[in-house]
Amino acid sequence: MNINIKILAIFSLLACFSCEEEYIEPYPEDGVPPGKIGEVVVSNLPGGAKIEYATPQDEDALLVEAHYTRDDGKEVVTKSSIYKNFITVEGLREIKERQVSLIVVDRSNNKSEPVNVSINPEKAPIDQFYETMELVEDFGGVRLRFDNSNNLSAEILLYSEDDSGNLVYTQSTFVNNDQQNSIAFRGFDVRLQKFAVKVIDRWNNITDTYEEEITPLKESFIPIENFRDIFLTGDQEDAFGWVKTNMWNNTLGGNGFHTAQDEPGHVVAPYTESYHMFTMDLGTTVKLSRFKFWQRQGGWIFRHGNPRLFDLWGIDELPEDSNGSLEGWVKLVDNGEDFKPSGGPEGSNSAEDQAAAAAGEEFDCNVEAPPVRYIRFVNKESWSGGKFMHIMEINFWGQEVEQ
Numbered sequence: 001m002n003i004n005i006k007i008l009a010i011f012s013l014l015a016c017f018s019c020e021e022e023y024i025e026p027y028p029e030d031g032v033p034p035g036k037i038g039e040v041v042v043s044n045l046p047g048g049a050k051i052e053y054a055t056p057q058d059e060d061a062l063l064v065e066a067h068y069t070r071d072d073g074k075e076v077v078t079k080s081s082i083y084k085n086f087i088t089v090e091g092l093r094e095i096k097e098r099q100v101s102l103i104v105v106d107r108s109n110n111k112s113e114p115v116n117v118s119i120n121p122e123k124a125p126i127d128q129f130y131e132t133m134e135l136v137e138d139f140g141g142v143r144l145r146f147d148n149s150n151n152l153s154a155e156i157l158l159y160s161e162d163d164s165g166n167l168v169y170t171q172s173t174f175v176n177n178d179q180q181n182s183i184a185f186r187g188f189d190v191r192l193q194k195f196a197v198k199v200i201d202r203w204n205n206i207t208d209t210y211e212e213e214i215t216p217l218k219e220s221f222i223p224i225e226n227f228r229d230i231f232l233t234g235d236q237e238d239a240f241g242w243v244k245t246n247m248w249n250n251t252l253g254g255n256g257f258h259t260a261q262d263e264p265g266h267v268v269a270p271y272t273e274s275y276h277m278f279t280m281d282l283g284t285t286v287k288l289s290r291f292k293f294w295q296r297q298g299g300w301i302f303r304h305g306n307p308r309l310f311d312l313w314g315i316d317e318l319p320e321d322s323n324g325s326l327e328g329w330v331k332l333v334d335n336g337e338d339f340k341p342s343g344g345p346e347g348s349n350s351a352e353d354q355a356a357a358a359a360g361e362e363f364d365c366n367v368e369a370p371p372v373r374y375i376r377f378v379n380k381e382s383w384s385g386g387k388f389m390h391i392m393e394i395n396f397w398g399q400e401v402e403q
Helices: 002-019 125-132 244-248 351-359
Strands: 038-045 048-054 061-069 075-081 086-089 098-106 115-119 134-138 141-145 154-161 167-175 182-186 193-201 210-214 228-230 276-294 307-315 330-337 361-364 372-382 393-400
Touching: 038 115, 048 098, 048 115, 061 086, 075 086, 086 098, 125 193, 134 182, 134 210, 141 154, 167 182, 244 276, 244 393, 276 307, 276 330, 330 361, 330 372
Parallel strands: none
Antiparallel strands: 038 048, 048 086, 061 075, 061 098, 098 115, 134 141, 141 182, 154 167, 154 193, 193 210, 228 276, 276 361, 276 372, 276 393, 307 330, 307 372
């Protein structure tokens, strides 16, 4: 028994030592500068350059700094981890040769000898963006078309004509990816007037003023009293007593329109996958500008059957026998997607999420599309990941066309 007690005591002592935290000493400081970079390769880019290199073998090397001067005379330092073999220089606008000084910094803040590199930036993204801009008429305002294939992050400033004929700042918006190719600015009178646009990027590069004289198109709310239910081959029937006409009863309370979760939907050409869809009659022919739908509210927002991915189609006259096909229809909204402002998980809704759901999900219609009377909504995926859907209300805006 004494032997067992001794063995237990030894193991207990070892366990105590093994539970102690390991002490890691700080990296020793020294006054020795690290080696410099080598094997430099420059790839010139729009507004800058990517500079690749071989890093030194110093164990305490921490990062690489690129020192250069922008067009406004401001000296800039860009940093890159020693574990990367490149650094990117951005924000340059003038197309001319530039000098970049590359310095290695170690953990003691010692700096290597500089390596000077010449770069020749290509035309800046903001100038390429500016060259593609076009202001055109839109409903209640103007639309700016552009090509943002360089993924420019910038603010677009809109100026409009005041009562004295002077251009004054009116609105602004932001672009930051290549998924958009146009932006609408609304809230203007239907009369010939001047509009102008400037673009400013995150390095405070500012374009010249782009100016046009444009008459905005008249936009009106399409009365919901004229809406009618239409059922075509391929449409999904309602479920749970949530009928389609509830979508134009002017209330977000009570029941909306709902399709059944256990129904697979129908394959309607040109689609090759089954979806839930519905058809409705606006009661008048309209050159549509935009539409809005409201999710099922309360604890249902951004979840369950609320539409997340969809297409919207329109046509002026229904074919006699369409057999469910969308042949002859025009796509008004292509790959419409509802976004949750917070990006949070299902069931976790910020104040911004709740406000967005209460305001409704608004989408611009294809301004090039002809006037239509009949609408077909194709729900490609709800927030649950399924095909079924529920919608509380649906509204449309545009310009009624006399027949």
